[in-house]
Amino acid sequence: MNEQARRRPSKTYRRPKxxxxxxxxxxxxxxxxxxxxYANLVLPPLLKIAREAGDFDNRDAALATELVYGTLRRxxxxxxxxxxxxxxxxxxxxxxxxxxxxxxxxQLLGTRIPTHAAVSASVELARVVLGDGRAKFVNAVLRKISxxxxxxxxxxxxxxxxxxxxxxxxxxxxxxxxxxSALWDALGGGRAGIEDLLEADNERPEVTLVARPGRVSADxxxxxxxxxxxxxxxxxxxxxxxxxxxxxGAIDAVREGRAGVQDEGSQLVAVALANAPLEGxxxxxLDGCAGPGGKAALLAALAAERGAHLLASEKQPHRARLxxxxxxxxxxxxxxITADGTRPPWRPGVFxxxxxxxxxxxxxxxxxxxxxxxxxxPEDLEGFAPLQRALxxxxxxxxxxxxxxxxxxxxxxxxxxxxxxxxxxxxxxxxAAEAEWVDARPLMPGVAALGDGPDVQxxxxxxxxxxxxxxxxxxxx
Numbered sequence: 001m002n003e004q005a006r007r008r009p010s011k012t013y014r015r016p017k018x019x020x021x022x023x024x025x026x027x028x029x030x031x032x033x034x035x036x037x038y039a040n041l042v043l044p045p046l047l048k049i050a051r052e053a054g055d056f057d058n059r060d061a062a063l064a065t066e067l068v069y070g071t072l073r074r075x076x077x078x079x080x081x082x083x084x085x086x087x088x089x090x091x092x093x094x095x096x097x098x099x100x101x102x103x104x105x106x107q108l109l110g111t112r113i114p115t116h117a118a119v120s121a122s123v124e125l126a127r128v129v130l131g132d133g134r135a136k137f138v139n140a141v142l143r144k145i146s147x148x149x150x151x152x153x154x155x156x157x158x159x160x161x162x163x164x165x166x167x168x169x170x171x172x173x174x175x176x177x178x179x180x181s182a183l184w185d186a187l188g189g190g191r192a193g194i195e196d197l198l199e200a201d202n203e204r205p206e207v208t209l210v211a212r213p214g215r216v217s218a219d220x221x222x223x224x225x226x227x228x229x230x231x232x233x234x235x236x237x238x239x240x241x242x243x244x245x246x247x248x249g250a251i252d253a254v255r256e257g258r259a260g261v262q263d264e265g266s267q268l269v270a271v272a273l274a275n276a277p278l279e280g281x282x283x284x285x286l287d288g289c290a291g292p293g294g295k296a297a298l299l300a301a302l303a304a305e306r307g308a309h310l311l312a313s314e315k316q317p318h319r320a321r322l323x324x325x326x327x328x329x330x331x332x333x334x335x336x337i338t339a340d341g342t343r344p345p346w347r348p349g350v351f352x353x354x355x356x357x358x359x360x361x362x363x364x365x366x367x368x369x370x371x372x373x374x375x376x377x378p379e380d381l382e383g384f385a386p387l388q389r390a391l392x393x394x395x396x397x398x399x400x401x402x403x404x405x406x407x408x409x410x411x412x413x414x415x416x417x418x419x420x421x422x423x424x425x426x427x428x429x430x431x432a433a434e435a436e437w438v439d440a441r442p443l444m445p446g447v448a449a450l451g452d453g454p455d456v457q458x459x460x461x462x463x464x465x466x467x468x469x470x471x472x473x474x475x476x477x
Contacts, residue, residue, distance in 0.1 A: 020055040022103065022125045025067040029099045032072065032371050039068050039371060071099075071106045072370040073202045076174035077150075078105040080157040085144040097134055100126045104142045109150040119146055165191070173198035178378050179363060186412040186457070193461075200461035205367040207242040208233065208264050209251075210294070212301040214331050215258035224253065234464055235447045236267040238298065257329045262294040263365075265458045265465030266410075270295045272443035272456075273355050273406035274302040276472055280402055286351040287312045288341040288395055289358055291319025293326030295408075296336075299355065304332020311346070313339045342390040348397045356395045357408040358388045358420075364410040364467030367460055381415050388416060392424045396433045396475055404438060405473045412457055412467040421455070421471045438472035 024046050031037045043065060050056040056064070071078070082101050083090045090098070104122030107113045113121075119142045126135035145153070158171035166184070170177040175198055184194045209230075211218040221240045222230045229246050233239020240259075242248065253259040285303050290296040290312035300310040312327065312334060314320040320338040327334055339345050341356065361380050366373050388409070395405045409416050424433050439454040441447075449462050455471040 017124050018128055019121060019125060020050060021060050021064045022067065022121060023128065024050055024056075024064050025071075025103060026096075026099055026125060026129055028064075028068045029071060029103070030096065033095055033099065036375065038369055039072060040368060043068055066111065067103055067106060069204065069370060070110050071102045072374075074106060074110055074174045075102060075370075075374060076176070077154065077157075077171060078102045078109070078174075080171050081105060081109070081145060081153045082141060084153075084157050085141045094134075097126075097130060097138065100130060100138055101141055104138065105145055108142065108146050109153065115146050119143060161191075169194065169198060174202060175366075175373055176376075179366075179373055179376070182363070182413050182415075186414050186417070187459070196461040197459060200459075201366040201370075201373075203367060203460075205263075205460075205466075206464070207246060207248060207261060208267075209240045209242065209248065209254065209259050210236070210262040210267050210298055211238045211240060211253075211259050212257075212297060212330075213238065214301050214304055215329070216253050221253055221259055225251070233264050233267075235444065236264050236271060238271070239264045239267055257297075257326070260294060260297055260326065262298070263368075263466045263468075265364075265463065265468035266295055267298060268444050268447065268458070268465070269357070269406065269408045269468055269470045270298045270355070271302070272440055272470060273353055273404065273472065274299060275443050276353070276404040276406075276438055276440075276474075278352060278402065278404060280352075281400075282306060282352045283308050284351045284353075285310045286346070286354045286395075286398060288344070288354060288356045288391065288398070290314045290323045290336070291316060293319075293323035295355060295357055296323050297326040297330070300327050300330045300332060300334045303334070304330060307332070308352070310334040311351075312336045313341060313344070315340045342387065342394055344394055344398060346398060349400045351399050352403045353406075354395045354399045354403070355406045355408065356391045357410075358384075358391050358416075360384055360388070360409040360411040360416045361413060362410055364412055364469070367466070381413065384416065385420070388420045389424055389429060392420060393430060393433060396424070396435050396473065399475050401475050401477060403475055405435070405475070407471045407473065409469045410466055412459070412469060417457065417469040418455060418471070421473070425473075433473075433475075434477040435473040435475050438474050440470050440472045443472070 028042050031042045032039055047061050107118035122142055123135050123139045126138040154172055159167050161168040166177050166180050169180045187193050211221045218238055218240050229243055231241040248254045248261050285308055287296045291314040296312040303310045312323050314323050317338050324336045361376050362372050392407050399405050437454040440456045441450045441453045450456050458465045458468045
């Protein structure tokens with residue numbers, strides 16, 4: 001053999017093909033993992049850049065969105081399946097490799113992408129972002145996964161329900177075990193209800209708009225969108241649901257602030273507080289935890305219709321700026337301030353209506369922020385507990401006798417909902433609040449399955465909303 005033949009490579013090197021859709025999905029997952037970012041904040045700017053560069057059309061954007069959110073929602077299930085296909089603990093696999101494997105697993109088990117295309121595209125992605133050596137590992141693992149469908153894999157990796165119900169549900173429905181347990185306690189009932197709730201958490205939520213009173217009506221918004229793009233809300237008189245593929249940023253009313261993106265559950269909370277019966281004055285309203293501004297904007301519009309003034313207070317300066325942006329253009333009087341609701345600058349007893357949508361674990365919005373389920377820990381509840389109670393106590397001081405306070409959370413966890421209210425009313429950890437329950441159910445007319453009251457817990461699988469909680473309290477002395 002001559003020297004030239006000896007030096008010729010046995011196999012011609014092939015440059016890996018760059019797939020813009022999967023590279024973008026991988027970048028979004030890395031941002032979620034490395035920077036503790038949220039996909040709903042990371043993904044839109046990445047998609048905008050890709051569109052402006054001419055790399056993406058609407059179909060590409062839809063696929064990238066499905067890959068990111070689908071992978072995050074089913075991460076627990078995919079981790080269990082990947083773990084069964086490798087010979088080392090999952091924690092010993094580098095996170096970027098796990099992201100590529102999870103993206104591949106979702107394409108194989110959670111989409112209609114053909115098996116060969118899912119494997120080859122994932123291996124090409126691995127070659128681009130990880131290198132040839134790790135691409136071989138990705139290829140081997142994904143080929144194992146491709147031998148069975150999702151149902152077969154789940155039956156293999158999930159413990160039987162009769163042996164460990166919570167762990168079975170955790171693997172099947174991709175939620176941490178402690179969240180399964182907490183949601184089950186809050187929901188009550190048997191297996192069917194909790195499975196419906198967990199599955200609803202894994203569904204893509206509708207995009208819902210709020211038509212801000214005095215600026216645009218829901219009917220006018222629907223007329224603008226047309227029957228193919230918009231549907232009436234289920235419960236809120238101000239809600240409009242976008243059909244699949246609708247882009248809020250392309251709607252004039254949204255760009256101009258006359259409408260906004262807001263879950264229907266959040267709308268119901270604001271409307272219920274605004275409509276709670278009062279005797280006497282109804283001039284001064286307070287949103288004591290106003291950021292990022294969705295409920296404040298609706299409250300400000302409702303207050304303006306009655307000639308009332310809204311004070312919107314937010315502790316974090318950057319969130320206060322978001323509130324100012326949300327309220328800009330409101331026809332009635334309002335003020336936005338940066339202040340701590342546990343050490344308020346306002347005098348006690350001066351407001352007629354007060355809302356405190358307190359910081360919480362956000363377990364009620366896992367449909368929208370699927371990564372939160374993997375980020376939260378049980379000990380987070382202890383961190384929020386003192387703040388939630390302090391904010392409610394100060395809200396009850398801020399309202400006048402006869403006025404109404406709305407305590408709201410985007411969490412169904414009992415430790416963040418009814419337990420907080422009962423502790424404040426009964427004086428656990430502080431003086432007992434002189435207040436009484438107001439039945440919130442009649443203030444959500446037409447909404448089904450609101451329970452025994454007097455407080456209200458909304459559910460994704462029942463109401464199609466985030467799992468918002470509302471307690472209404474009237475100050476008595």
